[in-house]
Amino acid sequence: MKQPGHIAPHEPEEELLSADDAWQDFLSLRQALAAGSEALLQIDRATQALVHDLIVAGVARSAEEVIRRAVQSFYVATYPQADRRLPAVRETRQD
C-alpha cells in the first residue's frame, strides 16, 4: 500500500456525517455491492463461499478476477480436449 503524503483536509469547517449516518452508508454500500454481485454470480451457495474465501484470503481482489482466472485455468486444463473438438464445431457453424 502506498504511504500517504500530506493531503490538506477538505472543507474542515463543514459538518461531516454522524455515526448513524456512517452506519446507513455501510448498509447502502453493502446493498449496492450485493446487488452487483447477484447479477454477476448466479451460482450455488457452496461455490459463492469458495469465491468469497479466495477474495478474503487475498488470492484475488474481486469476484470478477476469480471468475476470469478460473475460466483461464479451466481453458488451459481442458485445452487438449477442446482443441480436438473445436475444428469440428467451427465447421458445423460454417455450414
Next chain:
Amino acid sequence: MPVEYQHADKVTGKIVVVSNTGPLISAFQSGRIDLLRRYFSAIYIPESVLIELQAHGAGNFVQQLIAEELLVVEAIGPEESTKVEQLARQIAASARVKDHAGHQAEAEAIVLMSRMTGEATQLLLEEKAARKIAQSLQIPLTGFVGILLQACHDAVLTAEEMRAALLMCRQQGTHYGESLIAETFRRCKEVRRK
C-alpha cells in the same frame, strides 16, 4: 445436485460510483486507496472535484488512479450549469459556508450522479448539508467511513486498522468526530463477528 440460490451469501463484486472530493481525500490521507480498488470498478468525478483534489495536494494519487482507469473525469455540460448553481445555493443555505461558489463541487457531483442513474449506483459524499439535498433527490449515498465498515464486514480491515485510518485523516485536519470514531470502532467489531 440441486442448486441453492435462496439465502445464499452474496459475494462482494465491484460497482460504479460518483464521488465528491471529501471521501477521496480521506482515502488518500489514510493511505487506503486499496479499498477504492477493491470495491469500485470506476469512480466518476466532475471537473470541479478534480480541481479540488489537485488543490489539496492529491495530484499524484489522482494521476495514478486516472492511469489505472479507476478514476474518470466527466465534464458538466452547459445545459446542466443552471441545475448546478441551483443545487449549490440550496446546499449553501444549510451549510456553514454560505457562499454557494464553495459548494460547486458537491453540486456538480449530485448532477453527475443524476445523469448517470442506472450506471453509477452510489454517490460518495460526506458533508451533511450536501447529503440532505442528495437524499431529497433519492440518491443512494455512502462515504469513506461506510467503505471502511464494508472492509470490516469483509474482514479486510480489523477494527484497530479502521480506527487508525480515521485517526490519520483527523490528524491531517478532516473532521471525523470522537464519537463517530468510537462508535464506528464498536460497529466494526460487531459486523466482523457476523
